[in-house]
Amino acid sequence: MASADSHSDLRLVVLGRTGAGKSSAVGTILGLQTLQAQQDSQQQSQKSRGEAAGRQVVVVSSPDWFSSSCIPEERRCLISSFVALSSPGPHAFLLCVPVNQPSDGETKALDALESLFGPSAVSTHTVVLFTHTDELEEDESLEEYLLTWRKDLxxxxxxxxxxxxTLEPRNTEAEEGKAVEELLEKVEQAMKESDTQHLSCSLYQEAEERVRERQAEIVRLDRERSAGEEIGEEAPPSDSQPEGTVTEEEMERVREEAERSVGDLDVDVDDIFPCASVSQSSRPTNFLWGLWEKLKSWIRCLPKLVRREALLGALVGMFVGGPVGGMVGASVGSVATEVGRRKTQKNK
Structure with missing residues (x-):
């Protein structure tokens, strides 16, 4: 039993850490002016559908299941949920990546996608969607920023x-619509280059099989319920509605109900996210992340002219460590600030 959107709609799965801008990305793609802000810190996967650039689009947004703080049972449930909602397979993963934060979490996300769905899930079915680009200087393009400062990205x-x-143009709403159109073009171009439609693998095949089984069960139970209700009333003529006829709207409802009722899939999260590596790395990662958060809060108070230079010096000091790191970081930050100031004066 196929769903109404299994082959005609463009299916996108939006991934990213908490606060990466997933809800904003979904709202922009579907042209929604307002979207629940808590969706970005959601505890469950969300499925939305609409029209974008003349295409029918289904967007599944998933919580941060690849972070080290996620316990195995919760991780398995979250993965199973977004896989079932995007079955029989997404045409693309959109990985939201904030330009103003370290990339270690996103590196783990790509590793996890490869382990779950195979290398092609990343190499041919993933688009990096940069967010928080308002942190860039007004005269600095995203390309220039990446090449100059963020080799990790x-x-x-x-x-x-x-x-x-990126779906964050600096100009008008018309530019925003163009950004969405260009994104879908990139997704479709990737599909052409890979000579495939949606992503397919054993995990998605398992999900689709279980969704269809659940669909058939829901339809059967609905018919039995309807037949039972008609027994107590005057039943309409038997030829008033041919048996087995299901409207498109009804099929869509049944499909989504089936997707949400699929239990945990066969996901070996222990192999993908070894407990040993989490326990060994969680402390230094949390420590560095705490330092990073403090640095960001301090840097936001600075003028934009020196913000980037101060960040560079702070990062050098953080990773070199000790008194030497502090002196080196301060020197680097000062030199970078002076270079930036002279560049600005020259442009004037």
Whole structure:
């Protein structure tokens, strides 16, 4: 039993850490002016559908299931949920990546996608979607920022077949619509280059089989319920509605009910996310992340002219460590600030 959207709609799965801008991305793609802000810190996968650039689009947004703080049972449930909602397979994963944060979490996400769905899930079916681009200086393009300052983000892009995009234009709503259209064009181009439609693998095949079984069960139970109700009333003539006829709207409802009722899939999260590596790395990662958050809160108070230079010096100091790291970081930050100031004066 196929769903109404299994082959005609463009299916996108939006992934990203908490606060990466997933809800904003979904709202932009579907042209929604308002979207629940808590969706970005949601506890369950959300499925939305609509029209974008003349295409019928289904967007599944998933919580942060690849972070080290996620316990195995919760991780298995979250993965099973977004897989079932995007079955029989997404045409693309959109990995939301904030340009103003370290990329370690996104690197783990790509590793996890490869382990779950195979290398092609990343190399041919993932687009890096940069967010928080308002942190860039007004005269600085995203490309210039990546090449100059963020080689770690460029590595993410390279793993994804050099596909990246942003839905945060600095101008008008018309530019926003164009950004959505260009994103869908990149997704469709990737499909052509890979000579495949949606992503397919054993996990998605298992999900689709269970969804269809659940669909058939729901339809059968609905018919039995309807037949029971008609026994107590005057039943209409038997030829008033041919048996087995199901409207498109009804099929869509049944499909989504079946997707949401699929239990945990056969996901070996222990192999993908070894407990040993989590326990060994969680403490230093949390420590560095705490330092990073403090640095960000301090840097936001600075003028934009020196913000980037101060960040560079702070990062050098953080990773070199000790008194030497502090002196080196301060020197780097000062030199970078002076270079930026002279560049600005020259432009004037």
């Amino acid at each position: 460029l590595e993410l892009v390279e793993r994804c077949g050099d596909r990246y995009h």
